[in-house]
Amino acid sequence: MLDLSRVVRNKDITQAFIVVRSSGEFGPGGWIENAPASINMSGVISVASEQDLNKVPEGDRVNGAIIIHTKEPLFLTRNSPKNPGTSDKIIWNGSTYRLFSLFPYMGYGFYKALAEKVEGA
Amino acid sequence: MIKDQLLTMEDIATKLQDLFITILGLGPMRDAWATSDHTAQEQNPYYYVRISWPIEGSPAFTIDDDFCFIRMFESDDAYNRQREKVIEDIDADTIQESLIYTRVVEAQVTFYGPKAFTNAHAVRDAMLTDAYRNVLAVDKIYPIPDIPAAQQVPENFQGRWWKRVDLNLRFNVLTVRTVRVNTIKSVQLTTSSDTILSSVTITSN
Numbered sequence: 001m002l003d004l005s006r007v008v009r010n011k012d013i014t015q016a017f018i019v020v021r022s023s024g025e026f027g028p029g030g031w032i033e034n035a036p037a038s039i040n041m042s043g044v045i046s047v048a049s050e051q052d053l054n055k056v057p058e059g060d061r062v063n064g065a066i067i068i069h070t071k072e073p074l075f076l077t078r079n080s081p082k083n084p085g086t087s088d089k090i091i092w093n094g095s096t097y098r099l100f101s102l103f104p105y106m107g108y109g110f111y112k113a114l115a116e117k118v119e120g121a
Numbered sequence: 122m123i124k125d126q127l128l129t130m131e132d133i134a135t136k137l138q139d140l141f142i143t144i145l146g147l148g149p150m151r152d153a154w155a156t157s158d159h160t161a162q163e164q165n166p167y168y169y170v171r172i173s174w175p176i177e178g179s180p181a182f183t184i185d186d187d188f189c190f191i192r193m194f195e196s197d198d199a200y201n202r203q204r205e206k207v208i209e210d211i212d213a214d215t216i217q218e219s220l221i222y223t224r225v226v227e228a229q230v231t232f233y234g235p236k237a238f239t240n241a242h243a244v245r246d247a248m249l250t251d252a253y254r255n256v257l258a259v260d261k262i263y264p265i266p267d268i269p270a271a272q273q274v275p276e277n278f279q280g281r282w283w284k285r286v287d288l289n290l291r292f293n294v295l296t297v298r299t300v301r302v303n304t305i306k307s308v309q310l311t312t313s314s315d316t317i318l319s320s321v322t323i324t325s326n
Contacts, residue, residue, distance in 0.1 A: 026165055029135045030172035031179035079180035081162045086177045
């Protein structure tokens with residue numbers, strides 16, 4: 001199978017970003033997140049949807065989405081018996097994005113994901 | 122002296138979660154989980170009895186096992202609007218004002234899995250059983266015994282029909298909110314007429 005990971009490792013087009021990976025467990029009161037791990041990664045990031053300003057009575061809300069291509073594995077919320085957790089977050093250019101879509105292209109040597117902008121930690 | 126009795130919706134949901142674990146026969150699993158290394162998710166009773174709307178989301182559930190989800194709401198009810206006010210002396214300078222009332226809350230409980238209907242009925246009957254009612258009474262939570270029948274609402278997901286049964290429970294919850302204020306120690310009164318200006322200070326004993 002064709003290995004396309006060289007494309008997403010090309011230093012001319014890759015950027016650094018941080019993946020915040022959460023795990024946790026169910027407990028009294030509901031889902032309890034452990035302290036997340038921060039992982040330095042690089043990949044190709046492009047814009048999936050521009051940052052839009054929504055004016056609501058409570059203030060201004062900005063949303064937007066990015067596409068990430070990377071060689072390293074990314075995760076959506078997973079029900080793994082040994083290591084359950086919620087979707088990865090990406091910190092890029094000072095903003096935080098949460099994965100909501102993952103394209104399983106690992107057979108070609110890379111991962112593609114869509115992430116939406118989130119406010120707060 | 123009257124004390125605060127302020128349970129949040131999260132508090133009530135957590136107490137129901139713990140009780141439902143007992144009702145559904147997962148009590149021994151809870152005891153074992155408390156002393157385990159927490160590595161085997163399928164041995165976690167809180168995995169099976171959950172509280173809805175986790176802020177960051179949470180892993181989903183499977184079609185093979187039995188799960189229960191609790192959603193808490195405050196219920197709009199005439200009983201929810203009655204207030205009793207009690208004023209007590211704390212000391213010479215302080216009084217305590219207590220607002221005492223019954224909050225009516227609703228738990229929408231959703232059961233999934235092969236035993237969804239059986240589990241819904243077990244919980245419904247438990248709300249009328251003193252052994253379980255007494256557990257909630259410790260925290261001044263009292264199930265309202267007029268419980269609607271459980272509703273079967275199978276869900277189509279990933280091309281399969283998931284067994285689902287909804288049960289609505291309501292509870293009266295004693296709520297007390299206290300506030301302490303200083304008493305008035307003295308008041309100066311000034312009266313005047315065309316010719317006389319007089320002032321008097323009234324002091325409490």
